[in-house]
């Protein structure tokens with residue numbers, strides 16, 4: 001049986017797709033057969049971040065509607081062994097996403113994969129609810145910023161009340177992933193710290209991803225940031241995956257850069 | 269950077285303010301999410317009816333709030349009645 005993990009946040013633009021892509025890639029690199037599904041019907045993005053946009057023929061909705069088989073729709077990553085992508089539809093609207101349809105696809109994927117990563121759309125509407133509905137575990141992607149933290153708390157409430165697990169009296173295992181963390185601004189008291197966010201949300205911390213220009217570089221190239229060499233955000237994502245798989249690793253990149261004042265002044 | 273703390277001492281950082289605001293918001297959100305008590309409006313209405321049998325009070329005489337304190341929830345009722353002067 002596969003483990004189903006939803007990457008969710010409530011608030012838009014906090015780094016769910018960036019995290020889904022790197023997390024799924026990391027799991028696959030660790031030798032686990034993994035599929036990452038884009039639930040953002042109408043606004044697909046994951047294909048671009050994974051660099052497979054030109055290879056999408058059939059999508060998730062086609063499979064749900066019975067217009068294509070799962071085999072036809074799954075895109076095998078060319079760079080990473082064990083990694084598959086199921087794209088969202090660009091044209092159909094969200095009504096095409098049905099609970100029964102999603103259940104059937106996830107069921108079928110479960111037979112073949114170890115991990116199913118669901119990249120949730122923003123919001124708490126149908127697409128987001130379905131992305132989390134069958135989850136065993138959840139990555140709560142949060143920026144150290146008031147509206148993002150509040151939305152994450154809302155999502156935690158939904159995870160523990162509306163999901164299939166919640167309804168059968170079980171719980172969804174929750175992991176906090178703080179992204180776009182700027183240790184310099186935290187040190188200056190301008191940004192919530194890791195401890196602040198942990199205190200408020202009170203769920204275990206899985207990873208802290210620093211704010212980094214490399215994320216844009218990665219998406220420009222259509223390569224998940226975790227695959228870039230010598231990049232802090234990639235190291236942070238690798239640590240996160242290792243922790244998810246049970247390894248103990250200290251959190252890094254939480255301290256202000258050691259660059260001197262002048263260096264920072266001149267944008268070094 | 270310790271000397272800078274002198275300037276900070278009398279003014280909380282914006283991050284500190286953010287945290288304090290969030291603590292309040294989240295406490296409310298969680299209190300609401302628990303039972304989002306859908307019986308509250310009805311309870312409020314019926315209480316008002318009962319009270320009105322005895323005293324003349326306005327629509328907003330009964331105020332209900334739910335607060336969460338650790339594992340327990342506290343239902344707080346505030347009933348404002350006019351003071352009886354005679």
Ligand SMILES: Nc1ncnc2c1ncn2[C@@H]1O[C@H](COP(=O)(O)OP(=O)(O)OP(=O)(O)O)[C@@H](O)[C@H]1O
Nearest residue numbers: 012013014015016017018122180210211212215216
């Ligand atoms: N660690 C980071 N450092 C800098 N920029 C980042 C980081 N993580 C994400 N971003 C940027 O933030 C933007 C939003 O990221 P992403 O698309 O992953 O968010 P999302 O939560 O999936 O958004 P949506 O809610 O629209 O699906 C992108 O421009 C991305 O490059």
Ligand SMILES: [Mg+2]
Nearest residue numbers: 016017040045
């Ligand atoms: Mg996204």
